[in-house]
Amino acid sequence: MNHVIERCRAVRLLTYPEGMIQPHDLTITETGLPSPGPNDLIIRNRWFRVSISTRLMASPDAQAVEGIPFPALRPGDALADGAIGEVVACPPRSGFEVGALVSHPLGWRDYAVVDAGRCVAVGRGPIEPAAYLGHGWTAYAALTRGIQVRPGDTVFVSSGAGAIGSMAGQIARKLGAARVIGSTGSADKADWMKADLGYDAVILRNRGPIADQLKAAAPAGVHVFVDMVGGEHLAAAAGAAREGARFVLLGALTAELNVAGASIAAPVELDSFQLILRDMTLRGYSADRDSAEVFPEWIAWQREAGLHFACSKVQGLERAPQALHDACEGRLRGLVMVEL
Secondary structure (H helix, E strand, C coil): CCCCCCEEEEEEECCCCCCCCCHHHEEEEEEECCCCCCCEEEEEEEEEEECCHHHHHCCHHHHHCCCCCCCCCCCCCECCCCEEEEEEECCCCCCCCCCCEEEECCCCECEEEEEHHHCEEEECCCCCHHHHHCCHHHHHHHHHHHCCCCCCCEEEECCCCCCCHHHHHHHHHHCCCCEEEEEECCHHHHHHHHHHCCCCEEEECCCCCHHHHHHHHCCCCEEEEEECCCHHHHHHHHHCEEEEEEEEECCCHHHHCCCCCCCCCCCCCCCHHHHHHCCCEEEECCHHHHCHHHHHHHHHHHHHHCCCCCEEEEECHHHHHHHHHHHHCCCCCCEEEEEC
């Protein structure tokens, strides 16, 4: 390697948040680029993902939690998330070339030093970065491997305007769903979900009990529930489940976005007799853990599917802390992505 980059910037956790994470809880530092090892690539990041799970990662309580699916952050640590960047230097026989685009897990910085084994080649031509950084593949894996959507199904998707939900509704339709219902927090998002994402009906939080709204939107009940929220949404879906209903649980925003502080505790009361009598399936699912091999299939499938990649894009590393705050406050739509 002979490519020399003297300085690089990264977003770091400055202090543990009190309540909702704020931009001032983060800071941008400039340091020398770490010395690359014999199998490392130097990558100039072009895009990276902003995930609300960062709020949980930045919680002091996350340090003591076993089994947390992402690394806890301490003050001074650099944030990290999925990124796509251009290779500017690589060792011989690494399998990569200077100028190629790769995906890797070290976003939140303008340059990254990444082991070649953690990089996936994307190619050189124009790409849709949201297809690689977004959670469409999570939704695709959940609806084809976690559970299966069947022709004619009624599908309910909680947080239908979010990174996963904005894709799950579209994918469910492509897989044969006859009616797709989502939930969100504002009327303007509901209108957008119906106009751009193809939802047949949208339930609004804080507009009355979720169970009552779901009954009106799906009077015959639901076959499939894709859940990112938990709590009242999960209880309402269970009450509206048809015989043989399949639930796939992908997140619990009631815990991650709890006003008092992020946690991994999301209690909910369900009628277990009804689960048995209706022959229901509830599956907790992680695409990364359970179906990582599905990603190439997703990339090929989405090219023909004609999906709308909902994305809230911001420009520049300095705007990333505000983007994280806005995402956690529910102000943004779809994938939140920073372009560098």
